Amino acid sequence: MGKYNFTEIEKKVRAEWEKHPINIYDDKKPRFYCLDMFPYPSGKGLHVGHWRGYVLSDVLSRYKILRGFQVLHPMGWDAFGLPAENFAIKNNVHPSAGVAENVENFRRQLKEISAVYDWSREINTTDPEYYRWTQWIFVRMFKHGLAYEKEMPLNWCPKCKAVLANEEAVGGECDRCHTPVTKRMLRQWMLKITAYADRLLGGLDSLDWPEKVKKMQSEWIGKSYGAEIDFPVAGADEAIKVFTTRPDTLYGATFMVLSPEHPLAERITVESQLEEMDEYRRKAAAKSSVNRMADRNKTGVFTGSYGINPLNGEKIPIWVSDYVLIDYGTGAIMCVPAHDERDFEFAKKFGLPITEVISRDGKPSEELSEAYIGEGFMINSGAFDGTPSGEAKEAVADYLEEKGIGTKTVNYKLRDWVFSRQRYWGEPIPIIHCEKCGAVPVPEDELPVLLPEVASYQPTETGESPLANMDSWVNTTCPRCGGPAKRETNTMPQWAGSSWYFLRYADPHNQTALADKDALKKWLPVDYYVGGVEHAVLHLLYARFYTKFLYDIGAVEFEEPFIKLFNQGMITNKGHKMDKSGDNSVSPDEIVRRYGCDSLRMYELFVGPPELDSEWDERSIEGVNRYLNRVWKLIEDSCLKSVKADRRMKQIRNKMIYEITNRLERWSLNTVVSGFMEYTNKLADIARQAGGLDKETRDSLIIMLAPFAPHIAEELWRITGREASVFNERWPEADETMLAEDTVTVALQINGKLRDSITVDAEASRDEVLAAARQALSERLDGKEIVKEIYVPGRIVNFVIKG
């Protein structure tokens, strides 16, 4: 009889699994693809917060194996990106050297989890054999007109010295370093994700994802219906196009506002206003977007020009204000102060007229103290007077189309994806610029375009990649005409490699395609995807876009890559997120050494509901460790004294199986762990009385424990005399006829207040139970009139009494 020596057991069991791996793949079995978001292998290593998602997905994978599935559960490295490059700059080593070192450490740490990862499928986005296909997808997008170059004002992070996609500059801050971004005019590669806006939105419905993430994506895409309307500029041969979702309010448009960046802003400003306008526009340009968003006081300058309301011919003043954004809609708006809060504010501040065109009851209001944005009936709107505003949206828009002064349109917040980065450590964009032929893609059979060695990785201030200084690499010949040409020197963003990696796992060593069609068909799409919520509008949106494109070119046969998404909660320490910055991060290495992998695995589940944030508490791990000690002792003892199961033992076994399976299926993993504790305690009691446990009960407990604490389960399986792995077994089934107890405790209430409880035969009839209840409560019921008797079988009796 030994003590539960987890260090020794885990070492031994791991060695066994190395020698005789659990046989997972078997085409006779149904398949299940369970995926973790692959990590960026940072220099800091993993903390116990990372473990949570990895443990969740591994519990599911192992459970599915016991349920008779073949399970693909892979792991890899998203290893391009700035930290590796910054590390390289600081230490004057090649980024790949740092990456190799970090990957090694990450792999070691991940192996400590003892997940059933198929390490033979490990991938690394920085491997040329991998990024060959990242480049191939880009070339295909280029050929389909989805990758294009454009010069435009872009988000620029002064610290990272690179442009950012809109998704990386949310709230006007760099997603990575939180530096306020500035705008810079640059020529960059873009991916036309907007061409997929509608499908990216529509596809969300079919997904079993957290509502929150679906909502975030749908708001990011930001579809709205409305109309574009042309407002002629009085006395000029110009028209200003505006977008509005409220064509029904057009009669109430009493002024217009252009964004400071609008091309007409300067042109239509009259001489006397020009100085003030220039000053205003200069200030707006200098304001960081953070400031511009934070300061909600309306400011603006009158251009001195007027527009013509195309419906009623009224002359309305045109202003310039920074509350109008250049990159949404047309960068110009018609302003209806009576029915828009922002326009109302602006009108009040600058003394502009306010015309009510919709009222709740169809009668004009005395005075508007605030904008009325609700529904109602149209007034002051010519022929439309009296129309309900809901109908009027359509009616006015139709009328505008008829008259040729407007068109119904759909507008999106989603912008095209800024895809090039002015940094070294990324996939080179496989394009060659030829003076004669323009941008020419590198022929597919010449991919990958290898990332060359350079003398310095230092990013530049100019918006040029460090690759631009490598004349010998930059100068090449045009694949089309053979003339002199230059390579594109920008690299791809970090998101490129992660936008399709889940496909590569199906067939990671394929030399002729991104993955074999049959392998893709076998494993994809991903059945269960586990990761943090922080990628809601980054990786998860990009991956969906890539998948839809690959579907369109026939490379894959599905449009949505991830059927089910689960966002695990964070592990916090003293209320704060454990993150890279370090101080409050707890390393799993030390915890595993002190309590063992199985204890930490179970603790990560026990800590709280998997979808909620939970506070790290090391003392609770000791509790889990004590629990595993008790299991060890129980099984070991019961092996010495095997007994035949009596009715009571069978009942408890079946209840245990039923309860734990139920909780697991409901993904209530914290209560699965408490269920193990509860039933192990009960079994220990029974075993004390009966002198041992029966074989079937013992086996059921071990098998069910296996996905959660695989090492101890495997070793206990040996102790009970088995040669083969516990993972060859099947998850036990509960015999539902054995769930009922022989006796039940019934709570007794009077007027809903608990007064007593009685234990009765489970088979007892309603009358028998009520009689027993009356008997038990006789003193309290004496002389009272029972108005009503409620009996919930096996649970409760409630007497409603009077007097």
Place this chain on the structure above:
RNA sequence: GCGGGUGUGGCGGAAUGGUAGACGCGGCGGACUCAAAAUCCGCUUCUGGCGACAGAGUGGGGGUUCAAGUCCCUUCACCCGCACCA
């Protein structure tokens, strides 16, 4: 402002409308021990009482119901996401 989430003992947290506080941590008491650690057993929501017991109790206020942590209305606090999106 909009969207999402969370409020339950000293702490983490359990509860298909049916005995609130499972399970664990911590605490208290006991067994074992020369002793300690480990382990095992018992108690542990609060208030009052030696006590059996009584009363209160799931952020606050209302409501539905024989019965509400759970359903409805309302309100407060904290966390997260988005935010002048026309």
